[in-house]
Amino acid sequence: MRRSIATVSLSGTLEEKLRAAAEAGFDGVEIFENDLIASPLRPRRIRALAASLGLGIDLYQPMRDIEGVDDDRFRRNLRRARDKFALMVELGADTVLVCSNATAAALDDDARAAAQLRLLAETASEYGVRVAYEALAWGTRVDDHEHAWRLVREADHPSLGVCLDSFHILSRDGDPSGIRDIPGEKIFFLQLADAPRMAMDVLQWSRHYRCFPGQGGFDLTAFTGHVLAAGYTGPLSLEVFNDVFRASDARRTAADALRSLSLLEDGLSRSAGEEPAAAEGEGARGAVRLRRLPEPVRPSGFAFVEVAAEPSSAERVRVLLGALGFAHTRDHRSKPVQLWSNGDVRVLLNSSDPRLGHTWSGAASVTALGVSVPDPANAMRRAERLLAPPLPRRRDPAESALSAVAAPDGTAVFFCADGPGDGEPWLEDFSAPPVDGYREGGGARLTGIDHVGLLQPFDHFDEASLFYRSLLGLRPDTSVEMAAPDGLVRSRALTDPASALRVALHVSVLGGEHADTGGGAQHVALGCDDVFAVARSLREAGVAPLAIPDNYYDDLACRTELRPDTRERMREGGILHDRSEEGEFLHFYTPTVDGRLFFEVVQRVGGYQGYGAANGTVRMAAQRAERSR
Amino acid sequence: MRRSIATVSLSGTLEEKLRAAAEAGFDGVEIFENDLIASPLRPRRIRALAASLGLGIDLYQPMRDIEGVDDDRFRRNLRRARDKFALMVELGADTVLVCSNATAAALDDDARAAAQLRLLAETASEYGVRVAYEALAWGTRVDDHEHAWRLVREADHPSLGVCLDSFHILSRDGDPSGIRDIPGEKIFFLQLADAPRMAMDVLQWSRHYRCFPGQGGFDLTAFTGHVLAAGYTGPLSLEVFNDVFRASDARRTAADALRSLSLLEDGLSRSAGEEPAAAEGEGARGAVRLRRLPEPVRPSGFAFVEVAAEPSSAERVRVLLGALGFAHTRDHRSKPVQLWSNGDVRVLLNSSDPRLGHTWSGAASVTALGVSVPDPANAMRRAERLLAPPLPRRRDPAESALSAVAAPDGTAVFFCADGPGDGEPWLEDFSAPPVDGYREGGGARLTGIDHVGLLQPFDHFDEASLFYRSLLGLRPDTSVEMAAPDGLVRSRALTDPASALRVALHVSVLGGEHADTGGGAQHVALGCDDVFAVARSLREAGVAPLAIPDNYYDDLACRTELRPDTRERMREGGILHDRSEEGEFLHFYTPTVDGRLFFEVVQRVGGYQGYGAANGTVRMAAQRAERSR
Known part of the structure; x- marks a missing residue:
């Protein structure tokens, strides 16, 4: 037509x-x-x-x-x-x-x-x-x-x-x-x-x-x-x-x-x-x-999430990953990118390496999403038909052909072939495990990347929502608003019908100088079956979670039937709580690197489908307090 | 209480x-x-x-x-x-x-x-x-x-x-x-x-x-x-x-x-x-x-409007003022400020003078409003009780005590004693007329400062409205929205009950990088009884008005009963037209200095009380075209 x-x-x-x-x-x-x-x-x-x-x-x-x-x-x-x-x-x-x-x-x-x-x-x-x-x-x-x-x-x-x-x-x-x-x-x-x-x-x-x-x-x-x-x-x-x-x-x-x-x-x-x-x-x-567009893309999850940081910040990211049970298992064959794994959960850390001439400058950030799809070539054809800007890849001879497009906020979206465990083709760009000389991860067991939270440029929030919807078949949830100490933040989560891939987009309700409302935060939320165990591992590794005020736990006592000893363990672990008709949500946050990048650990109980937005105000106030310390 | x-x-x-x-x-x-x-x-x-x-x-x-x-x-x-x-x-x-x-x-x-x-x-x-x-x-x-x-x-x-x-x-x-x-x-x-x-x-x-x-x-x-x-x-x-x-x-x-x-x-x-x-x-x-606050302030008009510009821009402002029939009549006794007059209509031009150490940097701008009031001391007491930030005045021995406060956008608001003609006390800070060696103004006769238009910072639009309302007794009109080529602009005019003092506040409906929507324009609108005569004087002085597209005049022919020869004279003068139930409005714009400051000449016919907002889109598009030339 x-x-x-x-x-x-x-x-x-x-x-x-x-x-x-x-x-x-x-x-x-x-x-x-x-x-x-x-x-x-x-x-x-x-x-x-x-x-x-x-x-x-x-x-x-x-x-x-x-x-x-x-x-x-x-x-x-x-x-x-x-x-x-x-x-x-x-x-x-x-x-x-x-x-x-x-x-x-x-x-x-x-x-x-x-x-x-x-x-x-x-x-x-x-x-x-x-x-x-x-x-x-x-x-x-x-x-x-x-x-x-x-x-x-x-x-x-x-x-x-x-x-x-x-x-x-x-x-x-x-x-x-x-x-x-x-x-x-x-x-x-x-x-x-x-x-x-x-x-x-x-x-x-x-x-x-x-x-x-x-x-x-x-x-x-x-x-x-x-x-x-x-x-x-x-x-x-x-x-x-x-x-x-x-x-x-x-x-x-x-x-x-x-x-x-x-x-x-x-x-x-x-x-x-x-x-x-x-x-x-x-x-x-x-x-x-x-x-008709090329066939719809049915993502089966995150193959990886890539974060980038300057050298000193990268070291802080490594400490957090280690405390979350990740181990540095592989190195990219040609780039200053480390692969950190906790079971099948993978985070790439892209850090500056002056010898190689790659330098990430700016605050630590989520820079790429690796999305597992059955047919990456089809996904790429569909993305191009949808006018997604393809990203030029410097192809070193040894590298696999990994296709990527730029999301409206500049995040790279890679299409990775599904594959059982370490058999995924994109892993061939990395050295064989294990890498020597790096510490092993702790004992915390993670089950996957639950979701990724990305702050969006004010002008491109609706564009981003349509981008993920059209390229990956994600469906947008209703928007929610959360009050940060420096203004309101609007959030809209998108997920595929099987909830295998969840992306939460955030934006200040005001543009411009308010765009960094909520700290301009970006984060990777990691799923687990026992949030208390992961919180304990974190502390044992010497990392304190984001400090949640005691007033929060007093309020929790007012409005929930949680047992006092459970609440006490939550307080120790900085663990927050949310509830829906379908189930419960327990989650905590790591400290923030460069005032921008943090990790979250979440446990979904029953059929809870949300993202703990009710705790957004407390989280953002705690992050503001963390920044001013 | x-x-x-x-x-x-x-x-x-x-x-x-x-x-x-x-x-x-x-x-x-x-x-x-x-x-x-x-x-x-x-x-x-x-x-x-x-x-x-x-x-x-x-x-x-x-x-x-x-x-x-x-x-x-x-x-x-x-x-x-x-x-x-x-x-x-x-x-x-x-x-x-x-x-x-x-x-x-x-x-x-x-x-x-x-x-x-x-x-x-x-x-x-x-x-x-x-x-x-x-x-x-x-x-x-x-x-x-x-x-x-x-x-x-x-x-x-x-x-x-x-x-x-x-x-x-x-x-x-x-x-x-x-x-x-x-x-x-x-x-x-x-x-x-x-x-x-x-x-x-x-x-x-x-x-x-x-x-x-x-x-x-x-x-x-x-x-x-x-x-x-x-x-x-x-x-x-x-x-x-x-x-x-x-x-x-x-x-x-x-x-x-x-x-x-x-x-x-x-x-x-x-x-x-x-x-x-x-x-x-x-x-x-x-x-x-x-x-109770000190007595309400009843302004009787603008004593002056001050604009500031860097040297080369100040020269362009002088050309515009001259073409609008202003003459440079006095100099400030201690500051690089010139007084330009057209009858009782006065514009102060504050320009850089390296010998005196005063330097205005940045785009040409409206920097101060002189408001005529019966009792400046009372106005100042009221302003201070209303938490308006008083502006420190460098007092040279020869200067009169002129009180001023800062409006939310930083514009200085001076309280000047009412006085007949040149008898106003604030004029004593200026040399006696006439200044030698400057050109005289042309023949255009102006009747007053009709209004001043000020672009407001996004965060302080409501604050500014309350500022003028509480300090000067101005009443806000309903807001109107105008479409600029780079976004919507919201305008709210305020005026005293006698319409002696009119201020039009503008703001981008979006904040931040969009704050300069509409060119970040500021302007001084000058009243007259014969807009065609002023437009002619302007052209005779070698200044072309802001170029209004021919398409505008074709549309005017569609929707008004204006005579063809009137429309032709309007086209020559870049004159725009608006109408309300109470009367008509004829107005044109000068070129813009530094992409920011311009003058408008307006003629109100009958009881027209507006500001020609219906022509805002055409004006802002023409200014955008002017900038990109």
Whole structure:
């Protein structure tokens, strides 16, 4: 299908918006009127520029408050419309969006509104323009698509159809399946936007919080399925008003936007059970052919997590790993990377080695995720189709071909072939075990990497969520907010259906200088079956856990039935507690390296699926106290 | 009255919060439970610290989801409450906030809820604790203060009263005057918060967007008047959940908070017509005495606006001023400051003069506002009582005593005595006119400084609004949003009742790296009676106005009845147009110096009171184009 994006979804000048849309691979754009008015380019220049970039101008929008008014006012409105139709001829745009009247001038008179829409369409047809009529959710008289369609049917003019906007329809919580009954040729345009579920004034919600399909709470696949079933064959076009996208790099936003449409089209193609099979790599639905992405990726867990640190910090990371029962078992054949293992749990430590010329500068950090997948080549093809930036790999002759892409925060995501134990191919880049001369790990037994916590850049939180969703099939949880001493942090966890791979993304609710709220922390959470035993090993290795205030344990005594001796052991180990209807969660934190990187040890009891967010405030306050010591 | 603030209103650790509250001059605090739990200080240490800072602990809060439940659950809740009462004894807090139950466990049984509240209060009394029961606006069964009061009256225990929270009451849009009928001694606590009027889920609104009295849309003076009329004598306490305050410097927030209570108390004192007069500088209301601020300030206009620029930029400012009909008429006696005049309209230009050792570095900027007031000494006393930071003045022997304070964005606000023409005392710091050797201004006649536009730091937008409101009696308009090419800008204008002094504050809707959205622009808008004549003078002086796209004028032709020759003259002059029901607005912009400072020339026709915000997008896009040339 043809893919379009409204210029209002992107930042910059009109020219910058067009270039960004073309670079991402869009086929067309909707020109937002204010972008044109504010542009020094005249309509013919805009047309020529778009053409030279390979972009069609699929829609001019919006025309407002035209219909359903008294005759005098309609005459003036029609004059105004003629001027805009003439402009559209210059611009080379053949469809105009007309929003339902949202002013007090709109009369409660459907016959009048339909007659005026007919006249408007008749006038438009003189210019070769089609009118796509859309119900705004806050329209005065016409506020749902069914009403808009009744007026269009009543007006009955070949140059008049409806424009369907997923936000206006899905924000009303109705059943959109009636769309199937609209003749496809009368659906002139389809605008897609997702949005987080919010209970707020629909106009504010619409103007500030829309996001790309797959980033919010609406089921855009089902919605678009209805529109295709009706026989719609026009573009899938994104119209997203979003405060962050308006202010972010337009090229990144455009890539994020196209990723969202690729995933949507793929999803439509795969869910089209009732349709006849199309060519390989394609699906079909109604009258359109749908591009299909390479097969979905089903991760089976973390092959490894890589952390990087400067020499003195790397030594502190080694102490923590040792105390957590990891042993340094292998060295990378060509890079200053050590492999630390606790059973099958593996952490790579990338540290500066001046002899080799590799130097990590900056605070200790999680720099790469190794994701185990059945077919790394397929995963990489899918990632590239989803515009994930591939990472160049310096290939030393001895190295295996390990493919990686960059996540929106810069973290490398490696696709590693599944394999039993030490048989995984990526391990061949490392020396055979054991490495001599390094201390062995302690006795603590870990069961896996439970999750990784990554602080995200403010501008790219929704992008990151869609990145992991589309590349790895992770599903986002609902967001939660935690109060750090220096501001609120929003967290959203993503996990695959089998809970084999969990990533928790964090972001300050404010941008800029507040981006480091919560200490800018990144962490690796390690799973275990006996958190008390691991805590004991840590202390025996001479490492004190993050200090949790006694006040926390007093409060725990108030609100839980934990036995006093259990609480006492928790206090000794700095162990925190959370509970859900499904089970319990026990967890503690190591000290933080460089004020940024720490480890967590977690034990899930029963079916607990969370991340201990209820303890986030206590954890971040304790880390703040740790920093100021 | 006693003044308190909830620790949740401030950023930092509990210790930092207490110190900030004490430093601002609060008498007490509400301790938010999560702040205590996350603190390494044990309750007795907190008590001692507060005492050493001169702070009482006026409230411990909140206790949740206690009442109206089945017997088993209530027994557990009471056990939990006992532990907290014991903690309060350690803490030295004698009042606890109990919020109405917001869980599904709350039964629809008022008699049960009242009986359980009575038992809770009886238990509390064993510890010397009083229970203040508050209706949350989202409580399951009890969601308004009248219902809460019915339960408290029914329970009838001396240790049980109500807590009134202005947000929970005013967010429901009801009439709060019934509060007068509650016996004052049964109002145990009063929590004050303002909020902007928003149509959104009340819980989200409450948790993120509260602000200090005078910063939002509620009438806190009337509300608090009802509570005092009832006979309440406890503290005025601020409980404000606000994303920005949580992340900002606690000491500044605390000063902002105290300023808001000072203004509230002053307003209460002055509106207490029915009460007997109290001592000078005080009012009385019900049983309490109210502190009064020095008399309100009634500005009569701008005495001057000062801009500063580096030498090469200062030369560009001089060119603009000359082209706008200003002449360089005087020099400061001891500083590198030139006085430029157009009739009685005065702009000071502060530029670097290495001989004198004064160097302005950075982009050209508005650095000071001279505000004409009848009594500068009174204005300064009032400003100091409102915790406005006084600016140290280097007093040269020959200089007049000009008092100034720093606005939240660092702009100096000078209080200048009203005076006829050149008789104003502050002019004595300048050489007598005319200065030789400088060009005279052109023929453009200006009528005054219409307004000044100032970009605000993201963290201090509400603070700035309250600053101008409390110091100068300016009233805030509703906020508007304008789309710049690099993000949304929020604008709020403030003006005195006579519209003699107008200040427009702008802020990026996103913080941090987006703070310069819209070019970080600052500007001085000059009033005139003939914008076409001023535009012509500008061009004749060889200065082109900010280039407005032809597309703008085409659109103007669509939507207005302006005559073609008028539109053509507007196009030549770069003149923009806006309209309200009251009148019309014609305005143009000069080029921008250093990408930051520009002048605007405005003509108000009829009763137009706005600022041409509808043209903000076009202006900011044109300035962006200007920067990239």
